[in-house]
Amino acid sequence: MPDKTDRKEQIWLTLFLLVPVLILVRLSDIFAESNTGKFFFAGLFGAIGGLLGFGLYHFVKASSFLKKSITLTILLLVSISILYLVSESKKSNLLTCEVCGYKSINSKDSICQVCETKPWERFKNWKAFEVKRDYIEYNQLLFFGIDSLNQKIDFYSPQTIKTFDKDNNWKPILTAEKIREDFLLE
Numbered sequence: 001m002p003d004k005t006d007r008k009e010q011i012w013l014t015l016f017l018l019v020p021v022l023i024l025v026r027l028s029d030i031f032a033e034s035n036t037g038k039f040f041f042a043g044l045f046g047a048i049g050g051l052l053g054f055g056l057y058h059f060v061k062a063s064s065f066l067k068k069s070i071t072l073t074i075l076l077l078v079s080i081s082i083l084y085l086v087s088e089s090k091k092s093n094l095l096t097c098e099v100c101g102y103k104s105i106n107s108k109d110s111i112c113q114v115c116e117t118k119p120w121e122r123f124k125n126w127k128a129f130e131v132k133r134d135y136i137e138y139n140q141l142l143f144f145g146i147d148s149l150n151q152k153i154d155f156y157s158p159q160t161i162k163t164f165d166k167d168n169n170w171k172p173i174l175t176a177e178k179i180r181e182d183f184l185l186e
């Protein structure tokens with residue numbers, strides 16, 4: 001029955017393509033900040049994953065079900081390992097945001113990926129804030145602001161947001177008293 005065999009092979013090929021493509025495409029989130037960049041990297045890593053899967057499929061095409069399954073499992077594990085290792089190594093290079101205290105800034109000139117504060121260097125000539133300290137404090141009020149006086153203020157919680165960890169060596173300029181004062185003024 002050639003039809004049934006064909007369909008089976010199509011399923012195998014689809015699996016060999018989908019597994020690496022779907023996992024490696026996620027690398028684009030790690031590499032790019034802008035949507036254009038993400039689009040580019042998603043295409044690039046998707047293509048690499050596709051080639052890898054396609055090549056492997058042809059390598060084991062004539063093999064038994066067991067050998068194909070093992071190869072597919074290895075492909076899955078290798079893809080996940082690549083994603084994990086790349087994201088871990090990228091994480092260790094992140095800078096701590098002075099505003100929110102998360103290790104969430106790619107480079108000196110990038111926007112924080114947690115509180116979305118822009119680098120002070122872009123504002124220092126605008127005269128809106130006299131000194132950097134005022135700029136940091138203003139943004140901390142936005143980020144740590146409360147909705148009611150009963151709300152608990154904890155600068156170190158949660159420990160992780162969107163995979164970004166808090167740097168426990170970081171210290172806020174803002175105090176809990178100042179946040180409450182600010183709330184009462186509003």
Ligand SMILES: [Zn+2]
Pocket residue numbers: 097098099100101102104112113114115116117
């Ligand atoms: Zn931040």
